[in-house]
Amino acid sequence: MNVKDLVSKMTLQEKASLLSGCDFWHTTAVERLGLSEFMMCDGPNGLRKQEGETDHLGLNSSISTVCYPTASAVASSFDVDLAWKLGQTLGRECQRENVAMLLGPGLNMKRSPVCGRNFEYYSEDPYLAGKIAAAYVNGIQSEGVAACPKHFAANNQEYRRMSGNSTVDERTLHEIYLTAFEIMVKESHPKSIMCAYNQLNGTYLSENKYMLTDVLRDKWGFDGFVVTDWGAGKGPKEGVEAGLDLVMPGPRDDHEKAIIKAVESGELAEEKVDRAVTNILNTLNWTLENKKDYGPSTDETRALDYAFAKELAQESAVLLKNENKALPLKDGNKILFVGEFAKAPRYQGSGSSHINSAYVSNAVDSARAAGKEISFALGYDSRNKDLKNSYILLEEAVEAAREADIIVIFAGLPGSYESEGFDRKDINLPPEQDKLIDELSHQGKKTVVVMHNGAPVAMPWIESVDAVLDMQLAGDAVGDATVSLLWGDVVPSGKLAESYPFKLTDNPSFLNFPGDGGNPVYAEGIYIGYRYYEKKRRPGLFPFGHGLSYTEFEYSDIKVSKDSITDKDNVDVSVEIWNIGRYLAKEVVQLYVSPGSSKVSRPYKELKGFTKVELSPGEKKVVTFTLDSRAFAYYETKIHDFYVPSGDYSIMIGSSVNDIRQTAEVHVESTSELPITFDQFTAIEDILDTKKGQAILGPVLQQMNDGMGESEDDDALGEGGAEMFEKMILEMPIINLASFGILSTDEVNGILEKLNG
Numbered sequence: 001m002n003v004k005d006l007v008s009k010m011t012l013q014e015k016a017s018l019l020s021g022c023d024f025w026h027t028t029a030v031e032r033l034g035l036s037e038f039m040m041c042d043g044p045n046g047l048r049k050q051e052g053e054t055d056h057l058g059l060n061s062s063i064s065t066v067c068y069p070t071a072s073a074v075a076s077s078f079d080v081d082l083a084w085k086l087g088q089t090l091g092r093e094c095q096r097e098n099v100a101m102l103l104g105p106g107l108n109m110k111r112s113p114v115c116g117r118n119f120e121y122y123s124e125d126p127y128l129a130g131k132i133a134a135a136y137v138n139g140i141q142s143e144g145v146a147a148c149p150k151h152f153a154a155n156n157q158e159y160r161r162m163s164g165n166s167t168v169d170e171r172t173l174h175e176i177y178l179t180a181f182e183i184m185v186k187e188s189h190p191k192s193i194m195c196a197y198n199q200l201n202g203t204y205l206s207e208n209k210y211m212l213t214d215v216l217r218d219k220w221g222f223d224g225f226v227v228t229d230w231g232a233g234k235g236p237k238e239g240v241e242a243g244l245d246l247v248m249p250g251p252r253d254d255h256e257k258a259i260i261k262a263v264e265s266g267e268l269a270e271e272k273v274d275r276a277v278t279n280i281l282n283t284l285n286w287t288l289e290n291k292k293d294y295g296p297s298t299d300e301t302r303a304l305d306y307a308f309a310k311e312l313a314q315e316s317a318v319l320l321k322n323e324n325k326a327l328p329l330k331d332g333n334k335i336l337f338v339g340e341f342a343k344a345p346r347y348q349g350s351g352s353s354h355i356n357s358a359y360v361s362n363a364v365d366s367a368r369a370a371g372k373e374i375s376f377a378l379g380y381d382s383r384n385k386d387l388k389n390s391y392i393l394l395e396e397a398v399e400a401a402r403e404a405d406i407i408v409i410f411a412g413l414p415g416s417y418e419s420e421g422f423d424r425k426d427i428n429l430p431p432e433q434d435k436l437i438d439e440l441s442h443q444g445k446k447t448v449v450v451m452h453n454g455a456p457v458a459m460p461w462i463e464s465v466d467a468v469l470d471m472q473l474a475g476d477a478v479g480d481a482t483v484s485l486l487w488g489d490v491v492p493s494g495k496l497a498e499s500y501p502f503k504l505t506d507n508p509s510f511l512n513f514p515g516d517g518g519n520p521v522y523a524e525g526i527y528i529g530y531r532y533y534e535k536k537r538r539p540g541l542f543p544f545g546h547g548l549s550y551t552e553f554e555y556s557d558i559k560v561s562k563d564s565i566t567d568k569d570n571v572d573v574s575v576e577i578w579n580i581g582r583y584l585a586k587e588v589v590q591l592y593v594s595p596g597s598s599k600v601s602r603p604y605k606e607l608k609g610f611t612k613v614e615l616s617p618g619e620k621k622v623v624t625f626t627l628d629s630r631a632f633a634y635y636e637t638k639i640h641d642f643y644v645p646s647g648d649y650s651i652m653i654g655s656s657v658n659d660i661r662q663t664a665e666v667h668v669e670s671t672s673e674l675p676i677t678f679d680q681f682t683a684i685e686d687i688l689d690t691k692k693g694q695a696i697l698g699p700v701l702q703q704m705n706d707g708m709g710e711s712e713d714d715d716a717l718g719e720g721g722a723e724m725f726e727k728m729i730l731e732m733p734i735i736n737l738a739s740f741g742i743l744s745t746d747e748v749n750g751i752l753e754k755l756n757g
């Protein structure tokens with residue numbers, strides 16, 4: 001298809017018709033020109049292809065298929081290769097099902113643990129989310145299927161998600177809420193992107209030119225098409241003007257008519273409509289050129305997909321606690337499984353990502369199928385919370401526990417707690433589960449808790465249990481994966497991609513979530529997640545990046561390729577990892593950068609590299625990271641871009657954000673200065689921070705200082721007085737040199753003239 005030629009042949013009405021869908025899941029066809037429609041479907045943790053009644057809330061059924069671990073779990077694998085393979089696997093399935101575009105991944109930041117959709121998002125850290133998202137998008141698109149990452153951007157809660165206004169300052173927006181999108185766009189060139197429902201700083205994202213054009217296209221080089229979230233379209237003309245291309249779902253005759261009217265009345269330039277049509281057709285054309293004939297899904301393809309879902313679940317599970325050698329379980333021990341989730345596990349979230357699973361494994365059946373001897377007690381019944389019934393079930397579990405050596409309790413959040421469309425009220429488990437765990441953990445037996453959750457939960461019983469294995473929302477293979485991890489056939493290697501606080505009130509967004517009337521002010525700024533907990537030195541239940549193993553790793557021999565670099569250079573950092581335990585296992589090696597003293601407020605540590613490495617018992621490997629200038633940068637509003645200030649930076653390598661094992665120092669010298677206009681109220685230290693300031697004001701101050709040294713009054717300043725005086729001078733606006741009679745106003749103005757000259 002020659003897109004340019006085609007657009008030139010289209011009537012205005014045909015063009016306008018293309019700017020909204022023809023139904024819930026398809027673009028509009030133009031038969032006269034042989035232009036077909038194309039289908040988009042939800043994911044992102046499986047394919048939700050609806051063939052009957054359609055909806056965007058996961059209510060009506062879709063094809064029966066494999067459900068993979070949710071995004072929150074995938075990020076916990078810290079494995080970009082697996083994220084890529086998940087994308088590729090889904091891309092293939094889309095090809096089999098004639099789906100041209102998959103609506104995912106979701107990569108919004110986890111500002112609060114109670115956002116109803118946290119299971120659908122990757123992390124509270126933009127670097128991790130961006131890298132995983134880029135790999136996933138590259139995987140999908142490697143199969144000739146378009147990806148549509150979402151929801152662009154600052155869409156971090158479900159409460160009033162369709163109308164709320166997120167107020168976010170420029171630095172926070174770029175440094176936290178846009179960085180993941182930026183990495184993903186630059187590293188994977190998605191063919192589409194979905195704008196969010198909400199407003200950002202007073203403008204709906206579907207009409208936000210700054211976001212859709214200035215940042216997305218002009219700054220980052222995005223060249224796909226922008227589609228609205230389902231039902232997020234507002235003014236047709238305003239949308240196109242801002243850089244929006246497609247409004248979904250359709251049909252939307254009103255949209256088509258409004259576009260035609262706006263062009264005919266001269267309010268909207270037809271070239272802008274052409275741009276939107278061209279963007280959509282470029283993607284359509286690309287998918288047609290890359291159409292593959294894999295034939296339909298078969299039992300064999302489903303089995304392979306299930307095996308991959310199991311691998312992903314194994315790699316995503318996080319061993320939060322393991323004391324008294326509770327895990328792995330040993331054959332020969334009497335093991336009791338307790339809890340509803342042991343038979344009917346929670347394995348995915350609710351809403352538009354809901355997958356119609358063909359088969360879901362559960363731990364009881366999986367364990368028995370693997371030849372493990374286990375007994376089972378229900379412990380509680382979520383459908384019948386009648387006091388008497390609850391008492392009987394709890395007593396039965398306690399009775400069964402007496403016969404057991406080890407109790408494994410299956411707990412987690414029910415589906416009604418975590419969903420698209422609403423946020424959680426708190427981070428608690430259902431009370432009957434807390435009670436069950438508390439009771440069973442006091443029976444004098446080893447107690448293991450297996451969690452099923454898409455976001456952090458409080459664990460008031462944490463001190464009394466021996467081990468916690470967090471399966472997250474692990475997809476269809478949850479039961480099989482859990483059993484393989486519990487018995488140590490596979491060693492847990494996932495790490496938390498979101499900090500677990502003790503209490504919801506510890507979270508930095510707490511005072512401003514969900515905001516009055518659903519209009520949150522992101523007052524905590526850049527300090528979300530571990531950036532806050534680390535800066536405040538405030539420990540949580542489990543930190544970002546935390547995850548144990550059945551083996552142990554020793555870190556040694558950190559090396560940096562250069563001690564001193566400029567902001568234009570890269571630096572390599574290597575470290576040696578040694579498996580000193582008895583299991584073949586994987587470790588996620590994490591690299592954080594910590595700025596030394598800084599004039600601007602900066603996080604104590606920020607993730608700037610990670611890699612997952614597999615080691616046999618006794619094996620050592622050297623892991624190398626390459627850091628570029630962005631690893632040392634913050635977003636500077638004076639230049640509306642990232643900036644690296646000169647200074648000393650610590651490179652910290654560890655096993656979690658607060659388990660740093662090796663540290664090295666690098667000095668970075670900036671090759672550019674921030675623009676500054678000097679006036680009477682510029683602080684002296686800001687002037688001295690510039691080369692020009694040092695050259696012009698430096699000698700004047702030196703002279704002043706020398707003069708004071710000779711003064712007889714010097715002793716009057718007392719011990720440390722000179723230092724105090726210097727500090728006071730440095731923080732003063734330059735005009736105060738005149739106010740205090742040190743220089744005349746004319747002399748100050750003369751200095752300013754030279755500085756600005």
Ligand code: BGC
Nearest residue numbers: 042055056057103229230352
């Ligand atoms: C969700 C999107 C989803 C769309 C289509 C919306 O409600 O926010 O993530 O892709 O529906 O189902």
